[in-house]
Amino acid sequence: MLSRKTKYGIKALTYLARQENQAPTSIATIAESEKIPHKFLEAILLELRKNSILGSRKGKGGGYHLMQLPEKIRMSTIHRILEGPIAMLPCVSLNFYEKCDDCVDEDACSVNKLMIQVRDNTLAILENQTLKDLI
Amino acid sequence: MLSRKTKYGIKALTYLARQENQAPTSIATIAESEKIPHKFLEAILLELRKNSILGSRKGKGGGYHLMQLPEKIRMSTIHRILEGPIAMLPCVSLNFYEKCDDCVDEDACSVNKLMIQVRDNTLAILENQTLKDLI
DNA sequence: AAATACTCTACTAACCCTATAGGGTAAATC
DNA sequence: GATTTACCCTATAGGGTTAGTAGAGTATTT
Incomplete structure (x- = not known):
């Protein structure tokens, strides 16, 4: 069985992939849209960032974004x-x-x-x- | 990841399938040959019996045997x-x-x-x- | 400066996996 | 018919993982 962690992670990634512009999306936005517990999602996105799948920007207007094109x-x-x-x-x-x-x-x-x-x-x-x- | 239970179960079943005659094989024999903890194997074979994969015979010379041909x-x-x-x-x-x-x-x-x-x-x-x- | 939002550490409750213990029961052999 | 063999069943315990929570810290933008 697939863990929730992986399932949430994939859902979050597809959410980001659907965004047309490269603007960062906040954890809160993804968590609400995909019904994922905020803090849990936090840990997942962090792990994806450490593995160079995602990049992040702090501060107002910050958030996460894909480091590569979705097809890559x-x-x-x-x-x-x-x-x-x-x-x-x-x-x-x-x-x-x-x-x-x-x-x-x-x-x-x-x-x-x-x-x-x-x-x-x-x-x-x-x-x-x-x-x-x-x- | 496959649980040990399933892995042990498959190994036990293939052991039985390799036997040429239909004579029952005891838990102890399978456990030793396949290096499976005796009591754990007991529970696994019991479950397979309840699901009509295996049949059993009690008493001396007893043990487990397949209920169908291996190819079935x-x-x-x-x-x-x-x-x-x-x-x-x-x-x-x-x-x-x-x-x-x-x-x-x-x-x-x-x-x-x-x-x-x-x-x-x-x-x-x-x-x-x-x-x-x-x- | 203040607000925003990511970063990190720690913790907890629940659950499942693996394994073991010990006795009960049925059946074959002697 | 007593004994032995081997299945049958319940209970339990330790360890590990998963899912989720809490709170403080840090960096960055406005």
Whole structure:
């Protein structure tokens, strides 16, 4: 299941992507429009900023804005930042690989093979879809 | 991320599927071979039995056995029993549908559309793959 | 200077996951 | 029919994560 954090994050990003001008949008504006708890959204946008997805401006008229064009922002990137690995198992993850405690032979593991299939498919979708496609 | 419960469950099922005869296999045997905590495995197999995936026999020489041929057991079924919905969001689930609190218009929800794609793809794999394919 | 709005730290309640304990019950074997 | 084997069931506990809250601090614009 997708965490609320990721869900809120994607909704906030699409909100920003729908804005026509580059003017900053405040946390409060996004929170109200998308029905996201203000303080929770605050933390999410901060994390996206630290990962160079968003930029921010303080002071009056400040807020957040996208650092790239919506068509340049892949959903796989967003997923990895907010939700973590795309793979369903650590032993199947490309970016966060970890060996299983209980697995004697990974190549012979039935679960491993199945989940690699799922990962490849999900990854293909998330790499292909950009923020622009979600508008 | 896939829970250990599901992972252990699949491993146990493939172990049973690999057995040539129909003779019952005890929990202890599976637990040792697959390095699964005995008591935890007990609960998992019980759940699979309640869902008619497994049958059991008590007493000496007893144990668990598959109720259907491996090629008849779809991974989507197993996933739904042990892990729950295949969809990443309740509002995207076919079997466990639930409306989102924060969503005003589901048809206009960007996350919803994205996750429907992911679900359709994952589902296709899990419906197609059977226990026999995992051996 | 004052207002605005982002930044950071800390905290909490709730929930789920994993695992364990211990006894109860049914059935096969001797 | 006693014993053993192995399933069946309930309860519980620790740890970790998630979701959300609170409040003070800091930077910037008007």
